Amino acid sequence: MGRFLRNLYIPLLSGSVSAGFPSPADDYVEDNIDLNEYLIKNPFSTFFLRVKGDSMVDSGIQNDDLIVVDKSLTPKLGSIVIAMIDGEFTVKRLARKNDELYLKSENHDYPDLSFKNHYDIQIWGVVIYSIHHLG
Amino acid sequence: MRAIALIDGNNFYASCEQSINPQLRKKPLVILSNNDGCIIARSSEARTLKIEMGIPYFKIKKKLDQLGVVVLSSNYSLYGDISKRLMNLLRSHCEKIEIYSIDEAFVSISKPHDNNLYPWARELRTLIYQNLGITITIGIGENKVNAKLANRLAKSINSSAGIFDLTTINKRSDYLKKIRVENIWGVGNQTSKWLKSKGIKNAQELKDMCQYELKKKLGVVGQRIQMELKGYQCLPIEEIKSTKKEIQVSRSFGKPITKLEDLKQALAIYSIRASEKMRIQNLQTSSITVFARTSHYSNSIYQKSAHKKLIEATSNTNIILKIVLELSKDIYHPEYKFAKAGVLMQNLTQSNYFQRSLGNYTSIEDLKKGEVLIKTIDSINRKFKTGAITWGITQRSLEWKMNKNLLSDTSTTDIKKIPIIII
Numbered sequence: 264m265g266r267f268l269r270n271l272y273i274p275l276l277s278g279s280v281s282a283g284f285p286s287p288a289d290d291y292v293e294d295n296i297d298l299n300e301y302l303i304k305n306p307f308s309t310f311f312l313r314v315k316g317d318s319m320v321d322s323g324i325q326n327d328d329l330i331v332v333d334k335s336l337t338p339k340l341g342s343i344v345i346a347m348i349d350g351e352f353t354v355k356r357l358a359r360k361n362d363e364l365y366l367k368s369e370n371h372d373y374p375d376l377s378f379k380n381h382y383d384i385q386i387w388g389v390v391i392y393s394i395h396h397l398g
Numbered sequence: 399m400r401a402i403a404l405i406d407g408n409n410f411y412a413s414c415e416q417s418i419n420p421q422l423r424k425k426p427l428v429i430l431s432n433n434d435g436c437i438i439a440r441s442s443e444a445r446t447l448k449i450e451m452g453i454p455y456f457k458i459k460k461k462l463d464q465l466g467v468v469v470l471s472s473n474y475s476l477y478g479d480i481s482k483r484l485m486n487l488l489r490s491h492c493e494k495i496e497i498y499s500i501d502e503a504f505v506s507i508s509k510p511h512d513n514n515l516y517p518w519a520r521e522l523r524t525l526i527y528q529n530l531g532i533t534i535t536i537g538i539g540e541n542k543v544n545a546k547l548a549n550r551l552a553k554s555i556n557s558s559a560g561i562f563d564l565t566t567i568n569k570r571s572d573y574l575k576k577i578r579v580e581n582i583w584g585v586g587n588q589t590s591k592w593l594k595s596k597g598i599k600n601a602q603e604l605k606d607m608c609q610y611e612l613k614k615k616l617g618v619v620g621q622r623i624q625m626e627l628k629g630y631q632c633l634p635i636e637e638i639k640s641t642k643k644e645i646q647v648s649r650s651f652g653k654p655i656t657k658l659e660d661l662k663q664a665l666a667i668y669s670i671r672a673s674e675k676m677r678i679q680n681l682q683t684s685s686i687t688v689f690a691r692t693s694h695y696s697n698s699i700y701q702k703s704a705h706k707k708l709i710e711a712t713s714n715t716n717i718i719l720k721i722v723l724e725l726s727k728d729i730y731h732p733e734y735k736f737a738k739a740g741v742l743m744q745n746l747t748q749s750n751y752f753q754r755s756l757g758n759y760t761s762i763e764d765l766k767k768g769e770v771l772i773k774t775i776d777s778i779n780r781k782f783k784t785g786a787i788t789w790g791i792t793q794r795s796l797e798w799k800m801n802k803n804l805l806s807d808t809s810t811t812d813i814k815k816i817p818i819i820i821i
Contacts, residue, residue, distance in 0.1 A: 306486075307482075307483040308483070311813065311816045312816055312819045313818045314821055315819070317821075324821075330819075334528060334531070335525075335528065350423060352420050352817070352819040352820075355821075
């Protein structure tokens with residue numbers, strides 16, 4: 264777990280101390296915001312991947328985003344999942360139409376994928392966060 | 399009632415690679431040792447092709463190409479990360495755990511009322527597969543020897559689906575007969591030779607052997623194995639490993655070393671690593687050895703070591719580096735091509751029991767200063783990345799560095815190398 268404990272601390276409160284007087288806020292600084300704690304619930308089954316492409320833009324996942332994937336979660340209808348299809352990873356939304364599950368793209372220019380047409384298909388994990396750099 | 403299970407990852411290194419790279423799934427895959435020397439791991443698909451372990455890569459390269467086998471250099475940071483995750487998941491689903499190797503652990507579990515541990519084992523197997531994408535084998539016995547044995551049976555019996563519980567088997571002797579003595583945990587080469595000379599060929603025969611004859615030849619160690627085969631528990635689960643007796647860092651070079659400068663550089667890098675390892679475990683050394691040798695295949699074989707005892711134990715890289723660089727001159731020889739070198743730290747003691755020698759040369763002030771400096775370097779390296787701060791000698795270009803031509807280069811621990819997914 265070592266790597267996960269290598270936390271990045273951002274002070275919740277910080278006051279510069281003017282000479283002579285202690286900051287009245289000093290007694291209230293309690294903790295730091297820990298992004299690892301916020302983003303990762305199950306550290307032993309959480310993986311990071313980098314996304315290239317725009318087939319999921321309508322879901323908020325954009326080109327170059329960093330996605331956080333928890334493999335311990337069981338995918339539900341509507342989950343955004345990492346699927347392995349014929350030896351390739353892809354990201355899609357798990358959806359249902361006419362009682363049949365399929366993988367939905369979140370961009371009109373891309374096709375949806377049906378489970379029927381693929382010989383080797385497996386859900387690898389559930390995407391829980393997408394981290395987007397605003398530049 | 400409690401039982402012990404030995405849990406290990408199947409084709410662990412290959413499975414780690416396949417779990418994060420879907421293109422490698424269902425493909426024959428082999429992993430090479432450091433320096434791309436020999437085959438050290440195979441995916442089940444490569445096993446099916448009858449590719450054997452331990453074969454030097456250059457001997458089998460052609461065949462692998464023809465068969466379309468994927469070949470990778472070992473990626474230990476990946477295997478180490480998956481191993482850590484595996485052990486932590488096991489820890490949260492078992493009562494006690496002893497990590498036995500990178501992909502093996504003994505765990506202790508209490509039996510349910512109906513004595514049936516198969517549901518627990520099936521659930522754990524599913525959980526590990528879902529969380530990490532690797533398949534595990536679970537062997538259950540009354541003790542460690544039997545758990546190991548059960549694990550072997552789980553792998554060899556196809557219908558077992560990766561789980562075998564020796565404790566609920568009716569006719570145990572049928573199964574013990576299938577295990578050859580050399581495959582029993584704790585039976586080494588010499589022992590199995592002696593046992594065979596006495597007509598003892600399998601686990602059942604060892605179990606039934608005259609205990610006095612066994613004890614006379616093999617002592618308590620042999621007796622313990624026999625007792626465990628009989629179902630008694632002699633070897634406890636060791637949750638905390640006793641501290642290491644020595645720390646060694648050694649590697650073979652990608653290219654043979656002929657220059658003293660290069661040998662010094664290699665030994666310096668290994669010393670920095672060894673010192674770090676000591677500090678992580680709160681250990682100090684008072685005996686430093688360096689060694690180097692030519693290749694075993696070389697025409698003129700040469701090997702030499704040099705040694706220094708310290709008056710005061712230390713884990714300070716600066717002090718250790720000075721000594722190692724001095725010693726490296728003693729083992730260097732301009733006429734030989736060195737293929738491997740290493741450093742060995744012995745007489746390890748806990749840093750907290752710090753002993754000041756009477757005739758020490760460093761003042762307490764200097765000692766404290768040195769310690770603070772090293773601690774600062776360690777914390778900076780922990781925060782950023784190993785090697786963020788290092789010693790100048792490591793910075794010259796490494797001409798002898800290990801070959802890792804076929805590294806998959808994917809990482810689960812380095813954000814710059816995480817898998818890329820095209821969507």
